[in-house]
Amino acid sequence: MERKQFLKSLGAGAAFAITFPCLGGCGKDDGIDGNLVDPPTGIDFTVDLNSAEAANLENNGGFILKNLVVVVKNLEGEFVAATQVCSHQNYDQVRFVNQNGGIFFCDVHGSRFDQTGAPLNTIPNSVAKPLKIYNTELNGSILRVFE
Template sequence: MDRKEFFSVIGMSAAALTIMGCLGCSKGSDSANGPSTPAPTSVDFTLDLSASSNSALATNGGYLVSQGILIARTAAGAYIAVQESCTHQSYPLVYQSGSSQFYCNNHGATFTEKGVVTGGPTNRSLVVYNTSLSGVSLRIYS
């Protein structure tokens, strides 16, 4: 094998690896991108909003994660709850109150406060849970 043939083979191998890597991140196929953790089911628990462990929910825009569920207090003061993990590859989500959305720091997926996909490498919406406030008790249930 001469030098020209060697570089040709190396170049084709690198191109093939690059193409395979890109296909692995295609937007249309979440299952090709890795496992997705299922959202919690049969959910029914209550948070004491006066407890220091839940103090993030004392102010509008705050959020916390409990039992696999992200609970947030919107800019308007409403409580909302969705599955904690992104539907793409199960990375933890954050709540961005300034833009009223859930965001995945890993691949940039975005979801509305109602859990609907607005961008990113997934096409599956988040599971949304019901919330009910009674005094300082916030119930999260499915």
């Protein structure tokens, strides 16, 4: 093998050796812990506010996650429910945070929504879409969340 051919083959092999691990490692691992999911449909469930499941709803600002829904007792003590699936890119990372009177926040790309589901910011290169908000109805200690 001539020196020129050897160096060319070494260069291509070295490039492959460096690139191949990155292709396998850079593909999915983008630092996002959430899952891409379809937004839930047909939502209609209840939460017993006296149950252990609902313990976080005892205090204003607390929330629970159930059936891909964020159920919140907002800062005013009212119950609000929103989809856990962000309208930006369908990651299941929407949570309630005690900022600006209480907002829904997705930490994947920083999407923020008010308690009516209206977008509070625009993510670059995307259209701000509202977050799905569900109806809530309290009957004694049973909270119903439904469409």
